[in-house]
Each structure stands twice: as C-alpha cells, then as structure tokens.
Amino acid sequence: MIIGIVGLGRIGILFSEVLLREFAEIHLVIYSPKKHRRFSELIKSPRVNFYTHWEAFMEKPTSGYIIASPSNTHFDYIKILIERGQTIFCEKPLDLSLQKIGAIQKLVEKNKVSLSVGFNRRFDPDIQQLKKKIKSGAVGIPHIVKITSRDPAPPSTDFIKSSGGLFLDMIIHDFDMSRFLLEDEPMSVYAEANVMVDPAIGRLGDYDTAVTTLKFKKGAIVVIDDSRKAVYGYDQRIEVFGSKGMVLTQNQREHSVVTYTDSGSHMIPYKDFFLERYRQSYVNEMKEFLKICSGKKGEIVTVQDAYVATKIALAAMKSVKGKKRVTIT
Numbered sequence: 001m002i003i004g005i006v007g008l009g010r011i012g013i014l015f016s017e018v019l020l021r022e023f024a025e026i027h028l029v030i031y032s033p034k035k036h037r038r039f040s041e042l043i044k045s046p047r048v049n050f051y052t053h054w055e056a057f058m059e060k061p062t063s064g065y066i067i068a069s070p071s072n073t074h075f076d077y078i079k080i081l082i083e084r085g086q087t088i089f090c091e092k093p094l095d096l097s098l099q100k101i102g103a104i105q106k107l108v109e110k111n112k113v114s115l116s117v118g119f120n121r122r123f124d125p126d127i128q129q130l131k132k133k134i135k136s137g138a139v140g141i142p143h144i145v146k147i148t149s150r151d152p153a154p155p156s157t158d159f160i161k162s163s164g165g166l167f168l169d170m171i172i173h174d175f176d177m178s179r180f181l182l183e184d185e186p187m188s189v190y191a192e193a194n195v196m197v198d199p200a201i202g203r204l205g206d207y208d209t210a211v212t213t214l215k216f217k218k219g220a221i222v223v224i225d226d227s228r229k230a231v232y233g234y235d236q237r238i239e240v241f242g243s244k245g246m247v248l249t250q251n252q253r254e255h256s257v258v259t260y261t262d263s264g265s266h267m268i269p270y271k272d273f274f275l276e277r278y279r280q281s282y283v284n285e286m287k288e289f290l291k292i293c294s295g296k297k298g299e300i301v302t303v304q305d306a307y308v309a310t311k312i313a314l315a316a317m318k319s320v321k322g323k324k325r326v327t328i329t
Helices: 010-022 039-043 054-058 071-083 098-111 125-135 157-163 165-182 199-203 279-293 303-322
Strands: 002-006 027-031 048-051 064-067 088-091 115-118 142-150 186-194 209-216 221-227 235-242 246-249 259-261 264-266
Touching (some): 010 039, 048 054, 064 279, 071 098, 125 165, 125 235, 157 165, 157 199, 165 221, 165 235, 186 303, 209 303
Parallel strands (some): 002 027, 002 064, 027 048, 064 088, 088 115
Antiparallel strands (some): 186 209, 209 221
8 A cells, every 4th residue: 555645844754654664565655845854764665755746746646645744734735635536644733724624624525535634642542541431431420621731842933933833733632632532512711821931932922831721511621731841751641530530641651660779769751752652642543544545444533623623722812812711612
C-alpha cells in the first residue's frame, strides 16, 4: 500500500517514521517544497519517494493521503484531495476558521469521502482504558472532570504566530478530550488566561497559562488547566470523579524504578514531550486510518468533532477577552 504525505515538518516526520517502523507493507510518497533537516534519514529507505513538485507528487497513485503541512495550508490541500475522491487524514487543526471547517464538511458529504482528523489522544491506551471505565459505569454519573496539560517548555514564537495560539493549538486537545470522555456537549465556557512564562508570547497577543471551566448538558463540570512550561516535565493527567467513585490517569516515565541514596529517593523524569508520551496513540491512529484506506471500517475523529472543538476554543477566547462566561450554541 502506498500512502502520500503532504508536509515534512515535525508531524510529517513523525507519521513517516511511525508508518515505516510499524507497518512493513507501507510505502511512502512525500511532498514538501523544502527539504527538512531529517530528509536524508528518510530518503535512505527504499520505501520512500520524495517530491518537491506538487504535480509530480500527485501523479503517483496512492491509497490515501496524510496532510501534515502548516495549519494555514490545510484547507487548500484538503479541497484538492476531496475533489479527487481521496481518503484523507489531516493533522489537527483542520483550520482556524469555523466557516472553512463547515465548507470542508460540505465537501466531504458531497464527494462521499473519508476524512479523519488528528486528535491523537483519543487513541492513547491509558485514555481508552479511562473511557472504558466511564462507559462501564465504574464512576457512576460523572460529576467533575479535571484535565491538566502542561508542556515542558514553550514553543518558538514562529510556531505561535501560525498555530492559532494557546486555545486553538494546545487546549483544543483538552476540549476534544472532554467531549470524548463524557459523550456529551458543553453548554457554556468560562476561561481566565495570562502570560506567566514568556513575555514574548504576550507581545504576540497570546497567552501561556490558562484555566478553563466547561459546563456540560448532563451536568458535569470540566476544569482544565494548561501551561506552556512545567519545570518538572511534561504533565498530562486526567481525573474523572462521579457518583460511585473516581478514575484517573497518571504521568508516565520510561520505567518506574526508584533509587534510594543518602540524598533521598530518585526516579527518572517524566517522558520528554508529546512525541514520547503519546507515541502509541499515533501508531493506533494510523492503524485505524490504514483500515479505511484498505476499504475496511476504521475508527475516526470526524470533521464535526473538529468543528465543535474549534467552536469551544473560540468561545473560550471570547470569554477571556470579555471576562465572562460564554454560551456555546
């Protein structure tokens, strides 16, 4: 099976490596107008063909395409591939505009194609176990969900300029996660945000620290705290408290060995960042996409899911600016 990849930045490299390492039957055709610094490593594989010209890239027949280009290019690539009837996986966000995401949904319906969106955390083994516990009734009726998401270091200012910022780039994962776990829709959002880590982020009109609360239709309240910098490492925790109990996910390390010396007890740090912490989720996500590419049924995150997550993020940004709770319609 041949898979086309559009874009060879950090995410494009990640998907390329996952597909080559985990799926021996997969061959890749990769398009990028520029050669990434790790291009030479990929091109050594006999299963990879690399193109810098779009027309030549599109001449190669494939079973599906992965869009991993910068966010502001997603819409144009999606439109071209949908109109050609291709099976598509697009890294989040589909777009930063609800209007364009709505237009994508209409194109998908009109052309009857499959378009999966890259909210990879849904495919993480710990989170899938958490979801099973909730669905089995282990916690009863969910009352409170707490999501902590703190990066080990802030991204570059160049990334922030094109990413959509804290809410549309980072916290959007948590908005999607709350819907996924609760299988419910939020009615309103209230958010507070500030610049506590890097003044340069504030000069770009963005934030690096935020706390968001969501009220859901069935009554659950979700509290999300996010930071661009946790000095102790990548902090990813979820707690679901309900009428019968509580379930939670913990931070992960490469191993759990504890060393005791005269200076105290010591463990290795948490996994470095999302590429390490959520590595298996990307593998699982690709397994589902490849099922669809081969004509089978696979689990996907839909365009509608992306639309709602974006709508929540925009409402949260409105709440920060207006200093009040915003109804989500």
